[in-house]
Amino acid sequence: MTGLLPEGFHDRLPPAADAVARFEGRVLSVARSYGYEQVDPPLAEFEDALGRRLKAARAQDAVRFVDPVSQKTLAIRPDMTAQVGRIAATRMGHHPRPVRLCYAGPVLRLRASDLAQRRALRQIGAELIGLDSVAAVREVVTVAVEALAAAGLSDVSVDFTLPDLLDALAGDTLAPEQLLALREALDGKDAGAVAAIDPAYLPLIEAAGPFDQALARLRESDVAGSLGSRLDGLEAIAEAVRDRAALTLDPTERHGFEYQSWVGFSLFARGLSAGIGRGGSYAVVGEDGRAEPAVGFSLYADVLLDAGVGADARRRLFLPFGTPAETGAALRAEGWVTVAALTADDTPEAQLCTHRLGDAGPVALG
């Protein structure tokens, strides 16, 4: 069976592939309207340079091969964010900050992950490099939610997290091993274990859930004092999208946010258990080793499209054999998709047509 593909690799057939193109077109269109300009890095790069910019786990997922031209090892990108960071830090390093960039393309991974069961998948996103302020995060979250709405997903939720919250709270008061134990206890929502380390952290377990309620609990708790400005910032970010998305807060959630700095977010669509994207603030390392702040988001279109999001109904007009070229051109100019019979025995049914050109114009087929 020559049609068989490796596990985690899929063909997208009609009409799903058109839906992918439409989805990405709409997402990029919103990003562009906010000034995010597209970059298109190559599928492969020198492994060492790319690996330095990837999370360790991600770097291990990259397909590697020896380049016969350079005799060096190249890696196929398992993620595009690292490439966008490289471009911002190197070729666009001289560009005044912030730099706004967007991207879309296929990535390849040796292993599937929770977020992506596919190993060949499409990534699309936007990154703002040079700032990670409240204003910057507000803009990026707004673009993400608006892009999803433009792509037909109006029922989305944003789950915020504060990845370095514990570090900020604990300061020097906890030994490294205590901090680690506290993280694990919080990850497991284990109140007993948290209380055994320090009852002051108990409110963090309760402060997970619907955004306003969770934020209010955090504010009421005895940890609020040291978090004031951070909570004000988060509230200002939420304010920008609260009329367009359901909001939740899980302040100590760290899974998948190991490289985020002060704020992270996951994007969900109603009816889909898998997340459809994520984002947050992070650091891009420049040529000189200096880190600069950044914030961005990535969407994994495959999750959405596998669920049938964005699939428009086909509308195809059959042109009987011998229809003059000008007639077809006029109908296409009106917006029709025309399918011309190239033989006398072709039929609208064989060509999956919804309409047929009759003497008086297009006729809908039952």
Added chain:
Amino acid sequence: MTGLLPEGFHDRLPPAADAVARFEGRVLSVARSYGYEQVDPPLAEFEDALGRRLKAARAQDAVRFVDPVSQKTLAIRPDMTAQVGRIAATRMGHHPRPVRLCYAGPVLRLRASDLAQRRALRQIGAELIGLDSVAAVREVVTVAVEALAAAGLSDVSVDFTLPDLLDALAGDTLAPEQLLALREALDGKDAGAVAAIDPAYLPLIEAAGPFDQALARLRESDVAGSLGSRLDGLEAIAEAVRDRAALTLDPTERHGFEYQSWVGFSLFARGLSAGIGRGGSYAVVGEDGRAEPAVGFSLYADVLLDAGVGADARRRLFLPFGTPAETGAALRAEGWVTVAALTADDTPEAQLCTHRLGDAGPVALG
């Protein structure tokens, strides 16, 4: 210098990457309007299955790696046409013919070629599987020329060739080694060598150049008798695009058309020496080993885009710090690309803006 990329690999930066997306969007839009639906095959497949569908030279160009999941060798696609053929022959094998498909995406090659100096490049095209009749080729050539026009290339030329012409002419009259010698003599436009084999083939050397003139010479020659229907077919194909493209004919040109059957064509744009695409009739091998006819074309966007085709002027509106969100939304709804200042000291110049929002609306800068 971490920004360095391997030879033949390039980043496309703003505004060029936006131009790529725009170019591909316009090309696919024309193909879709003729009923060609998009397919999106994965970046990699089992090497043996993909290799069987690639020209031998192309298969050697594929990046290979061992898949840790299947323990088999996979190959990154060096060409998408082979994948589209596989889809048509396998997963869409049950679909009534003809099947019309289009595609766009990156491909990766270990070695650069004449047509593509890049090793990481973008391919875009359309394929009609199940027919290679005059009507089928007419449609495909029309879509190619119209797609290029929609993408802003109105000054294109189509160079037709008849790849199996010599076989058709010679029939059993020439021994295989004579046929080979004749091909080489014709490729070299070596009239003496051609005459030494058989002077009857001399008109083929003269019959290269502007389409009408070359076709008339072929018709006048003593080879015309056995070529009648083929020449009539070619003329009917040319008729479909002669008002939108300059046409030439090089009847015995075979370079790059080794896998084409009765007709092939190269696409050129005025001012660019490199070809921008090619197409023709060929055969797709089904699961059962049976070959079916097909016609298609591929465009290599990089050639065009490296030459600056499709680069629109930037038009970006700077929103001073503190501009209300609703104001920005209203301007984007009017079609503006807005770039919001996220700090009080940001400037229109730093953000490459062409306009600035003043009290009375957008003001052109500079």
